[in-house]
Amino acid sequence: MNAASDTPTVHTEERDGIFVITIDRPVARNAINAATAHALAAAVDELDARDDLVIGILTGAGGVFSAGMDLKAFATGETPVIPGRGFAGITRARIKTPLIAAVEGYALGGGTEMALACDMIVAARDATFGQTEVHYGIVAPEGGMVRLPERIPRNIALELLLTGDPLPAERAERLGLVNHLTEPGAALTGALELAGRVARNAPLAIAAVKRVVSERTAFRDEDALREQDQIVAPVLASQDAREGARAFAEKRAPHWQGH
Structure with a gap:
């Protein structure tokens, strides 16, 4: 194993009952x-x-x-999906503790799905969301197709999922996807402020709120994800999916075959 593969890609920090989890692969734009x-x-x-x-x-x-998703790793057969837990180990996990996404820059594809797996989102004004999977011959099976239409109007979610177009944070806030906007570079500060307002309340009450609200939708999401998986499995296993990843790695336009 080389030194690069030994380098931690996730760091954690504790601040008065708040646990900050940082993805640290900036050279790869924090791809998973x-x-x-x-x-x-x-x-x-x-x-x-x-x-x-x-x-x-x-x-x-x-x-x-x-x-x-790290498309270069995907092109070699590697997967960032953990059985029972989903993409990045979180999109299908039942997380008991409230979780805030602090978004700077891009949250694309699985990045948006990770944000959707969180309970609240704080984003910099110049941040960008987007379910870009269709550009690469795949779809958004880790919450994008199930959760996005529940968080913003269905017709707008469909447009974003079908076109792969970006969703600027300021529009995402108007649509209700983002809780709070901050100035560029201040998303984590804004998330810490929001987390602090939560953390000063009674722990048992916080846990109960998260459990009730989560369980209200958890089973519905799981059923939807199971049905979805049967539909999208052939897409993810297709030659077009491999071609999309190869085209990305080779910096060229993909050549779709429809199989």
């Missing part, structure tokens, strides 16, 4: 490979296991939240 997915799963497990942690924040280093 298998190692990063397992590191994120471990960080979320620690958040849930510790009674002294009241709320978590998920963010990215280097001014970027996450560009989503």
Whole structure:
């Protein structure tokens, strides 16, 4: 194993009951490979296991939240999806502790799906969301197609999912996807302020609110995801999906074959 592969890709920090989880692959725009997915799963497990942690924040280093799946790793057969836990180890996990996404720069593809897996989103005004998967011959199976139409109007969600067009943070806030906007570079500060307002309340009450609200939708989401998986499995296994990843890695336009 080389030195680069030994370098941690996720860092954590504790601040008065707040657990900050930072994706740290700025050279890859914090794209998620298998190692990063397992590191994120471990960080979320620690958040849930510790009674002294009241709320978590998920963010990215280097001014970027996450560009989503590491398509170069995907092209070699690697997957950032953990069975039972989903993309990055969090999109299908039942996280007991409230979690805020602090978004700077891009949150694209799986990056948007990670943000959707969080309970609240704080974003810089110049941040950008987007379910860009269709550009690469795949779809958004880790919450994008299920959660996005529940968080913003269905017709707008469909437009974003079908076109892969970007969603600027200021529009996302108007649509209700983003809780609070901050100036560029201040998303984590804004998320810490929001987390602090949560953390000063009674821990048992916070846990109860998160559980009731989450369980209200958890089973519906799980059913929808199971039905979805049967539909999208052939898409993800298609030659077009491999071609999309190869085209991205080779910096060229893809050549779709429809199979």
